[in-house]
């Protein structure tokens with residue numbers, strides 16, 4: 001994130017409803033921070049060596065996850081995923097799209113500190129975090145051939161990236177926040193106009209080949225039993241809203257978003273207002289609650305704000321309360 005953009009976000013969090021139109025000026029500033037060109041290594045140039053075959057297998061696992069490790073594959077021991085999403089339904093273009101949650105250029109960033117775990121995590125841990133949350137499944141052992149293949153592919157995608165370099169374009173982007181709570185009711189209208197044609201009026205997506213579900217979705221579901229669970233990154237409003245702003249409708253390029261900032265927050269709120277699988281044990285996430293993202297949709301929280309405000313915002317007041325607690329020497333002490 002550029003310092004210019006941080007300034008913009010701070011500015012926005014301080015303004016009231018009446019100045020909501022000014023959000024548009026800030027999106028412009030964001031679009032101008034052009035990430036440098038990415039030299040994505042080409043899988044089609046790989047040889048037939050065992051190492052190169054492993055990389056290709058990893059790419060297949062990313063784009064055809066349910067056919068290989070989904071809940072309906074023949075070999076029960078490789079049913080790691082609990083739903084029929086593919087990694088690439090979220091990590092767009094097989095993980096090579098800027099602000100489409102890329103898997104590109106990541107390898108050197110691991111191991112890294114994870115506030116969610118309260119300790120260091122490896123790339124395998126990070127993949128398993130998506131397996132158990134985004135794919136609502138179970139952990140793959142580090143030694144599983146599928147895990148080795150996924151990590152080989154992620155390593156391969158970092159071939160041209162220097163160690164220590166954090167590339168602009170990672171993640172799902174970071175547009176300004178609203179000064180009000182995101183509004184699922186307003187979002188329902190946007191959903192009907194901008195999403196339902198592909199994801200369905202019921203939001204449940206379109207399967208590739210009924211009656212079998214082995215091959216996953218033509219268009220993935222946004223909620224319901226076969227969607228990501230409530231512990232997933234996409235279940236956080238800011239992640240979903242940015243992903244949608246910079247990538248949806250499908251084919252949108254981050255440099256020219258089609259939904260306004262406001263519409264993206266509201267439609268994401270509508271999406272996240274629906275039922276989805278619940279992951280047990282989430283209360284153990286973020287052992288230091290002051291490091292918990294303000295939009296984690298599940299408690300416990302260090303502050304006194306409602307679950308609803310954590311789910312839909314506005315996040316500015318929560319952030320201010322947390323900052324205050326961080327500065328106070330003993331936050332729990334009664335006054």
Ligand code: HEC
Nearest residue numbers: 085086087090126127130134135150170171228233234239
């Ligand atoms: C429902 C959407 C979704 C699916 C499906 C999904 N992921 Fe993710 N993944 C995310 C999100 C969102 C993040 C970023 C989380 C955050 O910002 O907290 C992420 C982060 C990651 C990261 C770390 C990226 C970074 O920038 O540090 C890796 C590695 C990863 N996922 C791998 C996978 C793999 C491999 C699969 C398939 C087995 C997968 N994911 C499936 C949504 C998804």
Ligand code: HEC
Nearest residue numbers: 088089090194195198218219220221222244248249250267
């Ligand atoms: C033109 C069809 C189309 C439209 C319109 C569209 N999407 Fe998508 N969406 C897709 C496809 C296809 C994918 C899977 C991406 C892939 O595999 O490349 C996807 C993926 C997603 C994902 C991540 C995967 C998941 O299932 O959670 C979210 C979230 C999402 N869309 C939300 C929306 C929202 C909200 C809108 C409306 C603003 C929208 N989409 C409009 C086709 C569309």
